[in-house]
Structures are given as structure tokens and as C-alpha cells.
Amino acid sequence: MGLCRFCDKPAGFLKKEHRECREKYNFGTFTIRSMIASSLFGKVDKDEIFQIARESYIGEEELKSLILNGLDEAIDKALEDNILTEEEEEKLKVIFLEFGFNTDELSSSKTYEKLIKSLVLRDVLEGKIPNRVKIEGVLPFNFLKSETPIWIFNDVKYYQLKTYRHYVGGSDGVSIRVMKGVYYRVGGFRGYPIEETKLTKVDEGILCITDKHIYFGGRVKSFRISYDKIVSFTPYSDGIGIQRDSANAEPEYFITNDGWFTYNLVVNLANRV
Numbered sequence: 001m002g003l004c005r006f007c008d009k010p011a012g013f014l015k016k017e018h019r020e021c022r023e024k025y026n027f028g029t030f031t032i033r034s035m036i037a038s039s040l041f042g043k044v045d046k047d048e049i050f051q052i053a054r055e056s057y058i059g060e061e062e063l064k065s066l067i068l069n070g071l072d073e074a075i076d077k078a079l080e081d082n083i084l085t086e087e088e089e090e091k092l093k094v095i096f097l098e099f100g101f102n103t104d105e106l107s108s109s110k111t112y113e114k115l116i117k118s119l120v121l122r123d124v125l126e127g128k129i130p131n132r133v134k135i136e137g138v139l140p141f142n143f144l145k146s147e148t149p150i151w152i153f154n155d156v157k158y159y160q161l162k163t164y165r166h167y168v169g170g171s172d173g174v175s176i177r178v179m180k181g182v183y184y185r186v187g188g189f190r191g192y193p194i195e196e197t198k199l200t201k202v203d204e205g206i207l208c209i210t211d212k213h214i215y216f217g218g219r220v221k222s223f224r225i226s227y228d229k230i231v232s233f234t235p236y237s238d239g240i241g242i243q244r245d246s247a248n249a250e251p252e253y254f255i256t257n258d259g260w261f262t263y264n265l266v267v268n269l270a271n272r273v
């Protein structure tokens with residue numbers, strides 16, 4: 001006879017769990033997640049949460065992942081209306097601390113990253129230059145002495161909107177040998193140009209945002225753009241589009257997989273310059 005996956009007691013013929021245990025577990029996970037998700041509106045009672053976890057057969061690892069899910073929801077809710085306040089930041093940090101997340105768990109957590117990103121944006125909005133990330137390794141960029149790297153996105157795809165001209169009609173497929181003194185009949189030029197724009201992936205690499213420039217370092221292309229050379233920014237769910245201040249510049253796109261952060265960061269830094 002199998003044992004109940006929750007309480008470890010005999011579960012009955014061909015059964016893997018007791019219905020009551022499953023119900024307790026479902027109720028416990030729901031309650032804890034909701035308590036954490038609304039933690040910015042009240043106080044979280046750590047002991048109560050530990051007690052619910054114990055009574056609902058929720059293990060330590062699972063409790064941590066429930067807490068992260070709840071925090072993620074709390075941060076999203078807070079960011080809907082505005083950037084995180086210092087009071088909200090404090091509450092979130094206390095939760096990370098109280099539930100014993102270590103440095104490794106934090107640095108690999110998307111939720112913690114979202115918290116840090118929110119704080120970086122708050123700094124920029126308050127006119128401060130954020131100093132919240134530690135850059136590991138050597139960046140392939142030649143920064144100015146007076147500039148500060150603020151964020152680095154890895155594995156960024158760089159796209160350009162390219163216009164291709166090609167001709168339809170006319171003497172398709174015929175090669176014309178240029179000879180001196182030969183007159184080409186007008187009919188040979190009957191084709192008309194078609195302009196077609198295509199989003200073309202140019203490269204993939206690192207995007208570094210500083211207080212003065214956007215740097216891109218890829219396998220084939222590396223460049224920096226000063227904020228005052230950008231005329232417009234376009235937000236996308238997964239990145240940002242820019243248009244440089246030049247008559248024949250094609251729109252360029254950086255896909256960072258976080259349009260919210262990239263757009264807010266870059267536009268607000270550009271506004272300061």
C-alpha cells in the first residue's frame with residue numbers, strides 16, 4: 001500500500017494521497033501566496049506563514065518558491081501605478097531577509113532582479129546615478145572617464161529596419177555589358193523600383209547603458225550612441241527601438257527581453273542629458 005505524498009501515512013489501496021491532505025496543501029499554498037502578494041499593503045506575520053506551511057505539508061524549498069511568486073505579484077502590483085517607494089522597498093527587503101534567502105538565491109532570482117531594476121529606475125527618476133550593480137568581468141567598451149555604467153544586458157539581439165530596393169518589370173535577368181558609344185533603349189529601363197522594408201537581425205551581444213551612452217558590443221558590430229544623437233525611442237514589450245538623428249538612419253532595435261525596464265531606463269537617462 002502506498003504512502004500519502006503529504007503526510008507519509010498509508011494512503012489506501014492504489015492511492016498516493018489523502019483527499020484531506022491535498023485540500024490542506026492547496027489551501028496552504030494559496031493562502032501563503034496571497035499573503036505575500038498583498039504584503040506591501042500590510043504586515044506579513046512570518047511565524048504565521050511558517051505555521052501554515054507546516055500544517056499544509058509545504059517544505060522549505062517549496063515555501064521559498066511560493067514566496068518568490070507572491071513577491072513577484074506584489075512588485076508587479078506596486079509598479080502598476082508608480083515606481084517602488086522607499087517604504088515598499090524596505091518591506092520587500094525584510095521579507096527576503098526573514099525567509100532566509102541567501103546571496104546565490106537572490107542573484108539567480110528574477111523577482112529580486114525586478115526589485116533591483118525598480119530601484120535603479122527610482123534613482124534615475126530622482127536624478128541620481130544608480131550604483132546598484134557589480135560588473136563582473138571586463139567589458140569590451142572604452143568608457144569615458146566621466147561616465148558610469150548603470151546596467152548590462154546580455155544576449156541582446158540587435159535589429160535594423162533595412163530598406164531594400166529592387167526592380168520589377170523591365171529586362172529581368174539580362175546582363176548588360178557596358179560598351180563605349182552604345183545607346184540603351186528606354187525600354188530596357190522599364191522596371192520600376194520597389195522599396196521593401198525588412199527587419200534584419202544584424203548582431204547579438206552586450207548592451208551596456210551608462211549615464212551618457214548606449215554601448216553595443218556584438219560579434220561583428222560595436223558602437224556607442226550618445227543620448228543627444230537619438231531623436232526618438234519606441235517601447236516594445238521585449239525591447240526598445242531608437243531612431244538616430246541622421247537623415248538616412250534606419251530605425252534600430254535592441255531586444256533585451258525586458259521592454260519595461262529598458263525603455264524607462266534609457267528614456268529617463270536621455271532626459272537628464
Ligand SMILES: [Zn+2]
Nearest residue numbers: 004007018021
Ligand atoms: Zn495524507
